[in-house]
Amino acid sequence: MSERIKELEDRTRFEPAQVEPQIVERWLASGLFHPEPEGEASENYAIAIPPPNVTGSLHMGHALNCSVQDTLIRYNRMKSSSTGRTKWILGTDHAGIATQAQVEKALLAEGLNRHELGREKFVERVWEWQAHYGGTIVEQFKRLGASCDYSEERFTLDQGYARAVMQVFVRLYEKGWIYRDRYIVNWDPGSRSAISDLEVEERRETDTLYSIRYDVEGGASVTIATVRPETMLGDTAVAVHPGDERYRSLVGRKAILPLVGRHLPIIADDYVKMDFGTGQLKVTPAHDPNDFEIGSRHELDQISVIGEDGRMTAEAGERFAGLTVMEAREAVVAALEREGRIVAREDYEHEVPYSHRSGQRIEPLISLQWFMSMDELARPAITAVREGQVRIVPENHQRVYLDWMENIRPWCISRQLWWGHRLPVYYCETCGHVTVALSAPEACSECAGHVRQEADVLDTWFSSALWPFATLGWPQATPELKAFYPTNVLSTARDILFLWVARMIMMGIELTGEAPFSDVYIHSVIQAPDGRRMSKSLGTGIDPLQEIDRHGADAVRFGLLAMSSTQDVRYSAEKVQQGQALANKLFNATRFALVRIDASLGSGRAAAVEAQPLPRTVEDRWILSRLTGILADTAARIERYDFSHAALGLYDFVYGELCDWYLEMVKQRLPDLAGTDSEDDGRQELAATLLYVLRETVAMAHPLIPFVTEELWRYLDDTGELLAGCPYPRAREDLLDPQAETELARTIEAVTLVRGWRDSVGARAGQFVTARLCADGYELTGLLLARLARLQLLPEDQRSHALDPVDRSPVNGVASGAGGGEPSAAAPTAVASVPIPGGTVEVLSEEGLDLGAAERRRKAAKQKLLAEIERVEGKLERPGFVEKAPAAVVEGERERLARLRAELEVL
């Protein structure tokens, strides 16, 4: 026995923890994950990984997305191993707000804040922080087996990347699409920065809705409703609907703002809903997005009463300046109360905006920011999706994308942070002239005055939008760009479809002339087992690394893919266990086969490894046919992003066909060391077939469960090549064999039926029950039936006797040795008969069997059969059935009825 196989023999379990680190080492050392930038993108395959936050750590979403992408990458790497290059572009994102917030938190612990430190020192600290805590997530990707190109890791703040970002800014500014404007923005007091609409999260809350009476000049009054009384200090109008008869006479008059005394014009605007409250609306253009719009239409004043620090400004008046928003609300309500102006208060449930980043309540306020107009960018990106140059899978997300794109609004791209790409905008301190350029001008081009760079940085998503091409060296025409751009697929969760994916498509088309990928795959969202969102703050998170420790990376990958069938799915520990069981099963099946073959053939094994499959028996033909089917299915499922069926189909094949049936059927044809002689009895052919099936199965499974398959490949392949670099198996249609499939299907059913009968009569597990096979269609499988169902078959009256003597007689001694070679002159009488497809098994011995139980079983089966016959008869007699149903269906039902009646005969 060879040394290698000997070593394998003692490993009765697949131990992921011991094997995985070494396999990762071998993969990385092989250079397989780093393709040379050769050829055209059309013949190569590439995926750009959604860059995780540089200081982040692996969560379940990453784990699923990595499993998806790695399955695609490994499949395509194997599939095109000789014709193309496969690259998984790796890198991390600087994640402006998130990273800055982490560092600020650490500073706080030292009693410092960033302003005390100063911008330069602070940014240095962030780089230090990143050097220390960054990149752990990339190590965690390796543990999952992700076959990224680790030799070329990108970062969105790298020099080259930053140059690309600057260039894009300048270019789009020159096109007039980037501009500066005073506009109402979502102000996040937590990070003291504006944030985009997409970073706002609405939460349902109950507040008090106050009804407040404002007097109107010359008598009368209006009553407005608000949940934010403190903003009334910034009111500059009162509005009613133009069609509202009740208030027609008020329009054009002035209301008097309580506490302040300002005179507010009463205006008419369509925005006001007549049926909400009194139909009278206070207008605060500086602190409400709708009021801002009304204000622009009517040229109203904008009075900012809330500042960027979240406190009331001097404009709010002496009594309130400096108070927080909440304090101001109480104070305003108390003051109004004293004046008797609060008409009513009621509980009111509504949506309140919060910052997705800092968790603080958003203050809409007017601020001078940089914006990007999106209409021109969106147009070709809409066409690309509508016309199918970019395909969104699953399809139903396409409409969501189009709806959003067709109603796209300007994007606020400036952030008041220090960590990020600083805008390449320079202001003259003397004349205010604005210069936008790749590098700082020496002096103002207009007046030669000093220039100062814009303090703001760009929204992180501005730089992420360039990801698929900036990582490959764009704007330079690098070989990498030529070889891998456009990429093939982008895999992501749907929550960043707008935030990121849409912007990549727009920027890609605008800047490179091509959409950055042809497919967008939106994977499932994994929820906590109880159906809630998986999140750290809720305590519902499950750590994928812990799961890998416990079950192995293959198990976690398999489990995640298997459970991710629809839009939202609950985390299923069972599916992970199923994956672990599969890895172990495959390991043991291969180990068993190799040890037996090695023992049986010795040095002949090598030849068998190379040999083509040589089916000798019906079960050989059957497994080869089934293998062909699963190979085609698995490849098709991966290609259409149907990972759950790819995973579960693999499981079913390995358990339900390969191990439970084929290996059990051929066990006896694989003699152990002691039982061998040098005769050619078919062992060589069996070894060739078995090894072929195992090699193809293991190779097929590799993209899904790379570790166990790579480990097994060391034993299945003598060349020392890594499986990760081998070609993907092809389904060979010449091995399809419908006849073998039919024969085995009925035999498997028969075995199961007899086993069930045995169990019910209390036959001992190892006991061979003497029986006679009276059934057609078991010519080739009768002895398999006998062995797997533990029957000692008597030859008399056996209708299936045309067994192949070459293949069967030496292998299975049951056939002729049933009665110890002394069949009595008179055929024994059956004590029970078990129906199987095509006939019966007549049981001849009653030794130790509980025939009473058998009788009860028989009666129960008969009842069931009668009910079934009645059902089918009813169906055939149903008016219209025979006339309208397809002929094949009618025929099928008739055949079934005949079969059921035949079974009834036997019972």
Place this chain on the structure above:
RNA sequence: GGACGCGUAGCUCAGUGGGAGAGCGCUCGCUUCACACGCGAGAGGUCGCAGGUUCGAAACCCGCCGCGUCCACCA
């Protein structure tokens, strides 16, 4: 307010026009010479509710109920 997804066995989910399935859990039997992370056999379901289409509906259509997610500027 709009959109999408999901309600099938105790749990997690396949099945999407003609015989109700898997994994886990449960029951019974097995240390059968690959695997006890195993093997064999079972029990368990008015397929959310109510209509409609059809010879026939778990599946297709309409409505309702429940759960989840995304989008949206009603004070």
